[in-house]
Amino acid sequence: MANIRSAIKRARQSEKRRARNRSIRTRVRNVSKQVVVAVAAGDGAAAGNALTVAQSVIDRAAKRGVLHRRAAARRKSRLARRVNRIAAGA
Numbered sequence: 181m182a183n184i185r186s187a188i189k190r191a192r193q194s195e196k197r198r199a200r201n202r203s204i205r206t207r208v209r210n211v212s213k214q215v216v217v218a219v220a221a222g223d224g225a226a227a228g229n230a231l232t233v234a235q236s237v238i239d240r241a242a243k244r245g246v247l248h249r250r251a252a253a254r255r256k257s258r259l260a261r262r263v264n265r266i267a268a269g270a
Contacts, residue, residue: 208238208247208255215262215263239252
């Protein structure tokens with residue numbers, strides 16, 4: 181454990197941020213999975229709605245620095261491709 185007061189405070193801040201980032205990352209994974217599940221079920225409408233929610237959550241994660249800007253764009257693109265494939269097939 182840190183001995184210096186500023187290091188103790190920094191450890192406290194890091195722990196708070198870690199918990200916050202972890203919850204945001206979990207949310208991103210959950211909404212992404214909802215899109216994938218809807219696509220697998222072949223439900224285009226549900227997949228489209230889930231994609232909209234997922235894009236919003238991913239953008240917020242990128243804005244807060246949990247995800248890198250380009251990583252967020254890549255995730256959104258991959259999800260959109262899945263949804264578009266099902267829409268094209270229908």
